[in-house]
Amino acid sequence: MSQQRQQHGAVGIDDPILEIRDASVTFDMARGTSRVLDNLSLDIARDEIIGVVGESGSGKTMLASAILDSVDDPGYLEGEVTYHPEDGDPVDVLSLSEEELKGIRWEEIAFVVQGAQSGFNPTMKIKDHFVETLRTHDADLQEGMERAHQLLEDVYLEPTQILESYGHQLSGGQKQRALIALGLVLEPEVVVMDEPTSALDLLMQRSIVSLLADLKEEYALTIVFITHDLALVTDLADRIAVMYGFEVVEVGPSETILADSGHPYTRKLLNTVPTISADEADMDIIEGSAPDPVNVPSGCTFHPRCPLADDQCVNIDPPLGKVGDDHHAACHYPEEAREALPLSYTEGD
Amino acid sequence: MSQQTTHATDEPVVSLENLRVRFEESGFLGLTGKDSVDAVDGVSLDIGENDVVALVGESGCGKTTLGKTAIGLQQPTGGSVKYRGQDIWEAKERDRLLSLGRRGEDGIPFADIRKSLQIIHQDPESSMNANYTVENELEQPLKKWQPDLSRADRKARIRGLLEYVGMKPAEDYAERYPHQLSGGEQQRVALIRSLLMSPDLILADEAISALDVSLRVEVMELMLDLQEQFNTSYLFISHDLANAWYLAKKAGGRIGIMYLGELVEVGPVEEIVHDPQHPYTKALLWATPDLMSSSVEDPPIRKIDVPDPSDPPSGCRFHTRCPEAREVCGTQKPEQYEVGQEHEAGCFRVVDDHEYWNSPEIEDDSSSGPGMSTSDD
Numbered sequence: 091m092s093q094q095r096q097q098h099g100a101v102g103i104d105d106p107i108l109e110i111r112d113a114s115v116t117f118d119m120a121r122g123t124s125r126v127l128d129n130l131s132l133d134i135a136r137d138e139i140i141g142v143v144g145e146s147g148s149g150k151t152m153l154a155s156a157i158l159d160s161v162d163d164p165g166y167l168e169g170e171v172t173y174h175p176e177d178g179d180p181v182d183v184l185s186l187s188e189e190e191l192k193g194i195r196w197e198e199i200a201f202v203v204q205g206a207q208s209g210f211n212p213t214m215k216i217k218d219h220f221v222e223t224l225r226t227h228d229a230d231l232q233e234g235m236e237r238a239h240q241l242l243e244d245v246y247l248e249p250t251q252i253l254e255s256y257g258h259q260l261s262g263g264q265k266q267r268a269l270i271a272l273g274l275v276l277e278p279e280v281v282v283m284d285e286p287t288s289a290l291d292l293l294m295q296r297s298i299v300s301l302l303a304d305l306k307e308e309y310a311l312t313i314v315f316i317t318h319d320l321a322l323v324t325d326l327a328d329r330i331a332v333m334y335g336f337e338v339v340e341v342g343p344s345e346t347i348l349a350d351s352g353h354p355y356t357r358k359l360l361n362t363v364p365t366i367s368a369d370e371a372d373m374d375i376i377e378g379s380a381p382d383p384v385n386v387p388s389g390c391t392f393h394p395r396c397p398l399a400d401d402q403c404v405n406i407d408p409p410l411g412k413v414g415d416d417h418h419a420a421c422h423y424p425e426e427a428r429e430a431l432p433l434s435y436t437e438g439d
Numbered sequence: 440m441s442q443q444t445t446h447a448t449d450e451p452v453v454s455l456e457n458l459r460v461r462f463e464e465s466g467f468l469g470l471t472g473k474d475s476v477d478a479v480d481g482v483s484l485d486i487g488e489n490d491v492v493a494l495v496g497e498s499g500c501g502k503t504t505l506g507k508t509a510i511g512l513q514q515p516t517g518g519s520v521k522y523r524g525q526d527i528w529e530a531k532e533r534d535r536l537l538s539l540g541r542r543g544e545d546g547i548p549f550a551d552i553r554k555s556l557q558i559i560h561q562d563p564e565s566s567m568n569a570n571y572t573v574e575n576e577l578e579q580p581l582k583k584w585q586p587d588l589s590r591a592d593r594k595a596r597i598r599g600l601l602e603y604v605g606m607k608p609a610e611d612y613a614e615r616y617p618h619q620l621s622g623g624e625q626q627r628v629a630l631i632r633s634l635l636m637s638p639d640l641i642l643a644d645e646a647i648s649a650l651d652v653s654l655r656v657e658v659m660e661l662m663l664d665l666q667e668q669f670n671t672s673y674l675f676i677s678h679d680l681a682n683a684w685y686l687a688k689k690a691g692g693r694i695g696i697m698y699l700g701e702l703v704e705v706g707p708v709e710e711i712v713h714d715p716q717h718p719y720t721k722a723l724l725w726a727t728p729d730l731m732s733s734s735v736e737d738p739p740i741r742k743i744d745v746p747d748p749s750d751p752p753s754g755c756r757f758h759t760r761c762p763e764a765r766e767v768c769g770t771q772k773p774e775q776y777e778v779g780q781e782h783e784a785g786c787f788r789v790v791d792d793h794e795y796w797n798s799p800e801i802e803d804d805s806s807s808g809p810g811m812s813t814s815d816d
Contacts, residue, residue: 145652146651147649217725246744261744262498263743263744264744291497291678292678292723292727293497293722293723293726293728293738293740294727294743296725296728296738297726297728297738297740300737318651318652319652319728320652321681321728321729322728325728348730359652360730361679362652362655363683363728363730364656364682364710365681365730366681366684366727366729367712367729368731371684371685371689373656374656375657379621435730
């Protein structure tokens with residue numbers, strides 16, 4: 091059993107690059123306090139790709155904002171986020187001033203958004219976005235633009251042509267790849283990506299996923315890949331953190347999550363993925379709906395939708411407990427869950 | 440014995456023949472003159488009774504245009520679209536002449552055709568009247584098409600259907616407005632509304648794409664369930680092969696793969712998934728996440744980006760991205776070759792004695808795409 095850290099739900103990771111402790115985000119609303127991140131603790135290891143998976147309303151995007159201390163007002167963020175640079179002292183991210191934060195954002199921790207959503211200023215060429223980013227962070231312009239060229243080539247874009255284009259002249263896939271290149275131009279250690287591929291076609295999605303695997307190797311990146319698409323990220327990620335009800339309910343190595351997950355929600359989520367190589371078209375349904383942030387269920391937040399729930403689940407919120415090697419799940423009955431909820435794609439021969 | 444291609448039913452509900460839809464667009468800032476895009480270019484496809492055809496392809500491949508043309512919402516610029524043997528646009532013209540008092544041939548009235556061919560959209564809310572309750576919304580088709588129904592019967596029918604699709608308590612849901620429904624609930628209402636027309640074919644245009652993963656299955660199950668109840672066919676359009684697979688497999692239907700306006704492969708679900716013939720179908724299968732086979736391999740395409748649809752490549756349109764392309768692919772256009780029962784593919788590789796096999800491979804320039812960066816190997 092993991093010791094003192096278990097109460098935080100934190101997973102003992104060697105050499106974490108980011109430690110998130112008891113992060114909560116609340117909004118005061120007319121009908122009560124809305125808690126959109128609930129005492130979340132998570133370690134992110136240096137040079138890993140971690141997939142953060144959750145349905146809409148699970149709090150996964152709020153986690154991204156919390157990491158960069160960029161929760162919009164009137165949201166209120168509590169907890170701790172510690173960044174450990176390769177050399178140098180740990181940085182308490184949430185206590186930094188705006189000016190100090192600037193030195194962390196983009197330069198150390200970059201954020202890549204969905205290209206379709208915001209991305210590029212329509213009045214500026216792609217080149218201007220690179221120049222502006224470099225200037226704002228007092229980076230050497232010539233070196234920076236050389237890197238930009240290389241990065242654009244890395245993502246299979248023709249640098250001279252792309253840099254002279256405006257955002258609207260690019261396809262969705264080109265825009266997303268240009269945003270990834272832009273995110274990497276200041277040589278960050280960590281890249282947080284929020285649904286970086288979900289607006290794109292499957293072929294482009296998967297192509298970008300294999301690109302990211304290459305980029306990670308080439309630039310020694312730590313990647314936090316936030317997505318609703320569990321199947322997409324399992325190939326790419328070293329570890330997966332599953333979010334439900336504004337907290338992490340399970341975290342572990344991807345293969346372990348796939349083969350032996352211990353949380354009923356994860357197991358049900360895995361069974362909702364269509365597996366076209368399977369003989370039978372069996373897909374599960376998760377009855378009910380995601381919890382209301384103003385009125386989060388007592389005990390385990392998943393209990394109203396869980397087939398295994400009993401009194402204990404209604405009353406006591408289960409901590410993230412060890413259920414295997416480097417594998418933690420927040421469930422009172424991980425063994426029973428494995429028994430009661432077989433994974434459809436591993437069944438049969 | 441020479442066997443002719445026969446389809447499941449003698450007379451298809453909808454029959455597309457060499458269909459072409461060309462859009463004229465003004466060029467960028469009017470500088471480059473007029474561009475035209477063949478959104479659909481020479482597609483033939485029959486949809487039978489109680490049939491399910493799932494059309495899959497990347498955005499811009501023309502699948503939505505093809506779907507809309509199949510249900511008479513978009514007029515083709517070439518070829519024909521027939522409903523039970525009746526050319527849809529000839530019916531419209533005939534009805535127009537009739538309304539002017541001129542006599543025409545007999546045939547199925549255009550209004551009946553339109554009623555028989557329904558659509559549900561990706562964004563159901565946009566197709567609903569924001570000022571109507573669910574009950575008002577669902578009353579409209581009943582009033583129009585079953586005017587004999589009493590008010591009480593209409594109410595009972597609507598409540599029954601709402602309950603059937605799991606929107607309980609039905610009295611509560613009947614009084615709600617569209618914005619008070621979740622995406623999944625809106626899609627259910629849209630589905631009921633189109634089914635109340637007793638259509639022969641429903642075009643489901645990315646109807647589940649906007650829903651959360653766990654909800655998609657629910658809506659697809661409902662579609663399958665209602666298909667049995669109402670004897671409807673579906674033309675299901677999706678960019679997602681996995682969903683197409685699920686729906687078509689459960690219904691025993693077919694999958695059609697579109698690329699740049701052309702139907703490059705069509706066939707029974709099992710054959711498309713386990714024995715794909717077209718390299719583009721193979722690429723889409725590679726791109727479809729699968730929990731049973733995990734590996735981040737390089738994409739089986741030579742270029743990551745889709746060519747400009749207004750200037751499609753010569754010969755086989757996929758040849759610029761195809762890992763199997765040879766020089767002949769850039770100059771000759773493949774036909775649709777029969778490769779199995781109701782299974783066709785537009786690739787020279789399915790023809791044993793095609794000159795493709797003696798044609799030199801295409802040499803690529805620079806590192807223009809995935810799989811091309813060979814410097815480290």
